Amino acid sequence: MKKLMTIAALLSMTLSFHVSAMSAAPETGYTETRYPIVLVHGFLGWDTMLGIDYWYQITEALQEGGADVYVVTVPNANTPEVRGEELIPQIEEILALTGAQRVNLIGHSHGGPTTRYVASVRPELVASVTSVSGVNKGTPIADTLIATAEDSAAFDAIFGGIVNLAAEALNLISGADYDDVNAMIAIASMTSERAVVFNQQHPGGIPDSACGEGDYEYNGVRYYSWAGADPTT
Template identity: 30%
Template sequence: MLPWKRVLRPLAALLLTAAALAAPTAAAHASDAPTSGWNDYTCKPSAAHPRPVVLVHGTLGNSVDNWLGLAPYLEHRGYCVYSLDYGQLPGVPLFHALGPIDKSAQQLSVFVDRVLDATGAAKADLVGHSQGGMMPRYYLKFLGGADKVNALVGIAPSNHGTTLSGLTHLLPYFPGAEDLLNATTPALAQQVVGSDFLNRLNEGGDTVPGVRYTVLATQYDEVVTPYRSQFLSGPGVRNVVLQDLCPLDLSEHVFVGLTDRIAFHEVANALDPAHATPTTCASVFS
């Protein structure tokens, strides 16, 4: 990377983040939502936003830290918002989504049922970051989730795995490395391009009928690479490169899910497409 790019990328990201923090929220508080907070099980979805939103964190994330930006953003806009912890390993606090992904999908299934029971809604919408944008597809495809989910929004999802910029291609040169990876942190191994898990997940098509899919990708993603591997194919799919909407958006893999209000605006559009508004660089102030 050229030296000026090393300076420009963090500077632009800092400016967008500062603008996001300064963005007015008065209009958001004027919504008609009967909700009083995030993970409020007394919240009842409004007519404007009839489905609860379940947030699914990424690898090494958790139900709080991953959503300190997006959860309030959606809650202020009238949604009943919930998040779960999943994929915990014994003796590993705070850093989750490391266990077998099929088991994590079962945890998601139980959590969605709990949210639907509490809210009285027929279906939920799911928004996930990284592994959290991919793992729900297992729930939709194999665990009956398609009957309970209206839309899945993936922010930098590992839908077709990652080469980690080619680093995973080195595994065959280190005997036993792949076995160690599988034994200690299954979810990492399962997200490598060509894993048995991903082959099964994507066999027969990326999508299931009845669910709308949105993928939000940043061209500066350094974790799920190449970034276009995040995209899905099939009916009801919308793939978005955030830089096509705002060239100044220089968020990489982590910050696109944590602080990027360009991405947040597109999440809101995906959850309520009938009232979607154009996403531009000015969306950091919305």
């Protein structure tokens, strides 16, 4: 019995070593894509601020694997439509610089519906949309905050003022320099009710049922999504 346990332990150590070695040295070209990758931040997001990188190590990891990566900024607090309209000229500039025909959009959180909006209104610019923990069907947090704000003018004024102040501060410190920042409008756009309306207008990638899967390709754009179930730092 003791001998079998020893053999099992050695096998476990050997397997662990091989897994670690493989993950530590990815093949060159592993992340190489046909079109440039564009990273789009979420609510109250930024690019780099006071040495803090929003896409911590992700940009570098993609580049080291062979990807051509661009990080953009959009208004950190507004609707997906407003954010998307600010994103479009940046995509056009990237295409002009690279000579590429399309881009692969990766949107985090509120960047999910933002990138889906762009793919909906300007599909010729977009090869794929990847939503990372996207608020594509709204979020209960936004539902609660907006319901509370509607019931209490004091809460609306105080909470809205605080979040707007934070948005403006992040906007200023990060050098994004956007005038169209409105935190409560942004939060309202993330309610379940508003998400239903948005998804009717821009249905790309959205499943019909709660646990279903949407179209893998819609209007010439490929759609992907993923999220973690156990966040940590």
